[in-house]
Amino acid sequence: MKERIRKAKMLDVKEIHDLIDYYASRREMLPRPLQEIYEFLRDFWVYEVNSKIVGVCALHFAWENLAEIRSLAVFPEYQEMGIGKKLVQQCIEDAKEYQLKRIFALTYHPDFFARLGFKKIDKKILPHKIWADCLKCPLFPDCNEEAMMLECENNGKGKNY
Ligand SMILES: CC(C)(COP(=O)(O)OP(=O)(O)OC[C@H]1O[C@@H](n2cnc3c(N)ncnc32)[C@H](O)[C@@H]1OP(=O)(O)O)[C@@H](O)C(=O)NCCC(=O)NCCS
Numbered sequence: 001m002k003e004r005i006r007k008a009k010m011l012d013v014k015e016i017h018d019l020i021d022y023y024a025s026r027r028e029m030l031p032r033p034l035q036e037i038y039e040f041l042r043d044f045w046v047y048e049v050n051s052k053i054v055g056v057c058a059l060h061f062a063w064e065n066l067a068e069i070r071s072l073a074v075f076p077e078y079q080e081m082g083i084g085k086k087l088v089q090q091c092i093e094d095a096k097e098y099q100l101k102r103i104f105a106l107t108y109h110p111d112f113f114a115r116l117g118f119k120k121i122d123k124k125i126l127p128h129k130i131w132a133d134c135l136k137c138p139l140f141p142d143c144n145e146e147a148m149m150l151e152c153e154n155n156g157k158g159k160n161y
Helices: 010-024 034-039 083-097 110-114 128-135
Strands: 003-007 044-049 052-063 066-074 102-107 119-121 146-151
Touching (some): 052 128, 066 083, 110 119
Antiparallel strands (some): 044 052, 052 066, 102 146, 119 146
16 A cells, blocks of 8 residues: 655645545535635645545644644545544644644544644634634534644754644
């Protein structure tokens, strides 16, 4: 099995969209229209197995010191193989490269993020601009996603997660 993690490219967009849509159609994650994936393609990392994209994750800059992990998804048949973890770790490395100190995620799987060092926070401390996405969600305003935050103090000086 040939597998690798890499930055997304233009020709990946439809596959990324299909993967996100698989879960969005089940109301497990926020849908992302093709236009948004094109626009924010530089945020995305993909996980390939034998040239097929089986996992995806994006790191989106929110503020001077804050980034968001979003659109994290791994196809069911590839779950529990460490792919989600590798994608998040890659985004954490990316955030550190850009000297970002805090990374948050809004998630129905807080325990997955807790294993990676994220701590539960009150959603209200996040900047108002992040709620722009929530307004597009079919579950708004009755969603019970948890907000999780990782503080990465040692930017560029090794792992602390
Ligand atoms: C959440 C998700 C990305 C996890 O991906 P994955 O590739 O199965 O996760 P991994 O195999 O890398 O798991 C890493 C660790 O977290 C654990 N884990 C995986 N999913 C978990 C969950 N939902 N809750 C708690 N722990 C979880 C694994 O057992 C593993 O533990 P270990 O390090 O002790 O072995 C995947 O379940 C998914 O795509 N879910 C549907 C889409 C979704 O909800 N995305 C939004 C996330 S914000």
